[in-house]
Amino acid sequence: MNPIIKVEDLKAVYLVREGTIKAADGISFEVPENSVTAIVGESASGKSTIIEAMTKTLPPNGRILSGKVLYNGKDILTLSNEELRKIKWKEIALVPQAAQQSLNPTMKIIDHFKDTVEAHRVNWNHNELIKKASEKLKMVRLNPEAVLYAYPLQLSGGMKQRVLIALALLLEPKVLILDEPTSALDVLTQAHIIQLLKELKKMLNITLIFVTHDIAVAAELADNVAVIYGGNLIEYNSTFQIFKNPLHPYTNGLINSIMAVNADMSKVKPIPGDPPSLLNPPSGCRFHPRCEHAMEICKKEKPQLIETENGAQVACYLYKEGGR
Ligand code: ATP
Ligand code: SF4
Ligand code: MG
Structure with a gap:
């Protein structure tokens, strides 16, 4: 399917007194037309930053350092305010977090x-x-x-x-972006909003991109999932494959933690350690201090997002381009 949106190497930071917060650090992904894409990650991983950079709605101390956001081939980031105004709402609409x-x-x-x-x-x-x-x-x-x-x-x-x-x-609009559409709502209301988004998807010719910290919500609604960790996109795949065969150790941990609701608690392994500081992120793979598979190279060089033989995209040295 044709991508309606293509994000290429998007880098965005926040300038604070203590330095620079590297909140979206080289994000690339494609959104197929008429699909539902979930951007998933824990709190402060950079999900809103990605959405706000994509729609040029970052707060005043936010800066886009590089990258492209192609909408039908046109780079949104290079549009004048007037051109952007024409696209926003008529082509791409955003419901921000806590709107x-x-x-x-x-x-x-x-x-x-x-x-x-x-x-x-x-x-x-x-x-x-x-x-x-x-x-x-x-x-x-x-x-x-x-x-x-x-x-x-x-x-x-x-x-x-x-x-x-x-x-x-x-x-x-042709694209509707929703940042945490179900958070801050009770469980029943969350379920109703998920149901509504499903109905809208069926009823309208629309592409949905939504942000959630809850991978279970992504499982309900999304065709594809982009997993974010510490400002990096670490895995992108169809929802089915992400759940059936998660590749990145972090994705594995996330899925393991939601299975806890139904599964044998003794098999549940929470991810040890804390999320990284984005002011002074860990070198190399930002997940390495928490990863049980970490190798020497993981501490030194950032793994690039590569495509495996099954078409999954993952940023981890456990995998090689085209296969394991
Ligand atoms: P949440 O699930 O809590 O909404 P998120 O994944 O959307 O989190 P972001 O809001 O994108 O995360 O934040 C990414 C990082 O940037 C965090 O460390 C956050 O503290 C920091 N940050 C966000 N907005 C600003 C800002 N205006 N100034 C400085 N730092 C910011
Ligand atoms: Fe773990 Fe290394 Fe893969 Fe990062 S790159 S997730 S540290 S194995
Ligand atoms: Mg957010």
Whole structure:
């Protein structure tokens, strides 16, 4: 399948008083059109940084050092603000992490839709706006009559998340990116949001990219999974293969830890050690201080992402290009 988005060697950092936080350190992956891709990793591994760098929405102390983000062959990172504005929301829409807090408590939901339309200079009259907003709210299984004139505080967390998804769908983007769409929600509401995203995928001609710290959510929803560790993409494969045959020792540990819910607890091995500091990351493979297979080379040189004979991509010296 054709990639709709191709990320090439994306490097992004944050400048802080103590130095430079290397939060996305040479990330490359392809997103096939009409697929669902999950970006998975533990907290502070750099997932949001990747999404924010890809959409040029990094905070003021964030810097993109290098890389390309090709959307249908065009590098988003080189677009002017005006060109970027044309693409955003109409082609690529983003629901950022904790976006619920960005809903203005003094504005009714209809006014959030109005603001979005105005910000993207779309000429709809009031009736058209109501029609389109209602259509999108119905798509996310909300009752427009109950929601359009409500204030955010009158809605539950799950309803707010649905409103944010409806807002992101307003201009019918081809790619929808969601950063932690299910975190901060109770388990039942999380399941409803996952179900909704599945339905949207079936209903619309859309490519979904979502971030989660929960590999179980990725298993439910994604076609492909990109595993992030310490600012590096360490494994990329179909969801089926990632679960059936995880290659990287970290991916293995992650999958092992979720199997704990159903499996024999005595077989569960938590990953020892702590996540790396991204201010002073470990040399070579950033996972080496925690890896039971670490070799001398792992401490010295960063393993590149290579393709194994089965088409999996992995950054680990246990594997060789084209085979083990
Ligand atoms: P989470 O699951 O908690 O959302 P994440 O995987 O999305 O984590 P990022 O938010 O991308 O991680 O952060 C990657 C690293 O960059 C972390 O060490 C984080 O502390 C740091 N970081 C993020 N934003 C900033 C910022 N504005 N200034 C300085 N450091 C930052
Ligand atoms: Fe472990 Fe070395 Fe592979 Fe890193 S490169 S995961 S340290 S074996
Ligand atoms: Mg994040």
